[in-house]
Amino acid sequence: MTDTSLEATGAARVEWIRSRMPLLAAAREELSRTRPFDGRRIGMSLHIEPKTAVLLETLSAGGAEIVGTGNHGSTQDDVVAYLNAYASANGAAPLTLFGRRDDSLEQHHANVARVLDAEPDMLLDNGGDLAAGIVSRGVTASVIGGTEETTSGGDRLRSELAGAVPFPMIVINDSLLKAIGENKHAVGQSVVESFMRITNLMVPGRRFVVFGYGWCGRGVAHYLRALGGKVAVVEIDELKAFEAALDGFRVSTATDLAPWGDVFITATGHPGVLTLEAIELMHDGAVLANCGHFPWEIDVEGLRAVATGSREIIEAVERIDLPSGRHVVLLAGGRMFNLAGKEPKGNSLESMDLGFLLQTLSLERVALDAAALTPGAQPVPDDIDRTIARRMLAAMHASE
Structure with a gap:
């Protein structure tokens, strides 16, 4: 399949996903007005699939420049092709992604290194790879903070990286909202x-x-x-x-x-x-x-x-x-x-709408008020959890 065909396939898949993620749609509209990420470069290591694309569109609407890679073995090539054409097609800040579905583990590590070479000042991490790389390179002063998606990454931040990360990392998986809606x-x-x-x-x-x-x-x-x-x-x-x-x-x-x-x-x-x-x-x-x-x-x-x-x-x-x-x-x-497998689906659209809004608002908090947060791993601020819970209940029409 040509890159053009991959891009078209990815665009079609993302269109459907985007239409079913109302929480991120509202956030995208709000961020396009407030622009909290203007002048910020977010380094990302995250599973790249259609729902992730909607998250990156949302961050881009807020002014973020994004350079990132997928996680080993889960990258969807059509989504990468779509996202790599997104910025020029939409007049957005630069968005560059590395990696393919069939990358070896060594190639994946090289992709992570390329993200770090871009010198991001914020991190959207999954498994602690970017935070660990920043620490090993000794360039922690250039990063104001970020988010960590997983329990595995949170464990790394609190064990092998404990005391070594001088910037705040909000662990999305510490959120009770995410634990119930996405994990369970x-x-x-x-x-x-x-x-x-x-x-x-x-x-x-x-x-x-x-x-x-x-x-x-x-x-x-x-x-x-x-x-x-x-x-x-x-x-x-x-x-x-x-x-x-x-x-x-x-x-x-x-x-x-x-x-x-x-x-x-x-x-x-x-x-x-x-x-x-x-x-x-x-x-x-x-x-x-x-x-x-x-x-x-x-x-x-x-x-x-x-x-x-x-x-x-x-x-x-x-x-x-x-x-x-x-x-x-x-x-x-x-x-x-x-x-994995043919046509991998991952978690449901609604759960990732919730989870990625947690990511978005947590990154916004870091961008606007990193100095008020403590260094190292920490939970999602309670007011963010409760705001999203109210929005999710409304989107679910739970009172009807």
């Missing part, structure tokens, strides 16, 4: 939809093991059960495990549940939670999938090291043969599988 309900829905779309397997009667009972994990567990799945939970936090048990799920360890489950889905944000030891206890044909941000929750490297063979059966579905004569099926190479 949208991720739960998209994971189940993606499992069915990618594998064409049925949910009812199938045994699922969900790793993690945070907001994403509990959403996945509840949506699987709502469609008739038999669901068990692996959770090391006693309080979350207690909640899962009271919610009616079987709760046990990975090694105990490995022989029982048919499908294993990780949703923890932590590395190595689905180990080779547990995989070797699974029955023939067990399916392994990850919906966490980083592709490290399943021990894919260890699995490949012992495998006697592997082959992609269909897109995003890989058979990996084991020395025992059994095999397991790995979805999307261990990457976030609800943004």
Whole structure:
């Protein structure tokens, strides 16, 4: 497909998405008047798909120059082509995106480096890659602040980057509004939809093991059960495990549940939670999938090291043969599988309208009042959460 064809395809897809995101539409109109991002360059590392395009259009309307890249394995090439033509077609501030769907991990890291080379003064981060890069380069003084989308990135800011980030980073995933609307309900829905779309397997009667009972994990567990799945939970936090048990799920360890489950889905944000030891206890044909941000929750490297063979059966579905004569099926190479496969959908339009408005208003707060915020990771300001909750209730016609 030519770049022109890609651009046209991307434009058509974005048009539909844009028409169903009323919160961002209102914000785009407001920002076009107030222009809070004039003179600002936002460096971005975020999944690039049609909903992201509407976010970038909104920030651009507020005067932002944007230079960015997608996340590894989730970039949609038609959307990149559309966005790279957006500024010149609309007389907007420069908007430059790097990356392709088939980029290797090394190429992805090079794309992140190119974003940093552009010397952004604000960050729209996903997984902490940009913040970590800024710190490693020792150029933190040039950045006034930014946002971090994920739990995984928030964890990095509070652990390996603790005390090293002298500018405010608002962690969108700390928002209770996002936790309810996007993580529980949208991720739960998209994971189940993606499992069915990618594998064409049925949910009812199938045994699922969900790793993690945070907001994403509990959403996945509840949506699987709502469609008739038999669901068990692996959770090391006693309080979350207690909640899962009271919610009616079987709760046990990975090694105990490995022989029982048919499908294993990780949703923890932590590395190595689905180990080779547990995989070797699974029955023939067990399916392994990850919906966490980083592709490290399943021990894919260890699995490949012992495998006697592997082959992609269909897109995003890989058979990996084991020395025992059994095999397991790995979805999307261990990457976030609800943004994989043919025509990936990701989270629902309404949830991302909410989530990306959180991004927009949080970035606006940084642009206008960074000095009033504390350095390092911090939650979305309460007034922003409540403002968006009221707008979302109105958009949902919840009182009718």
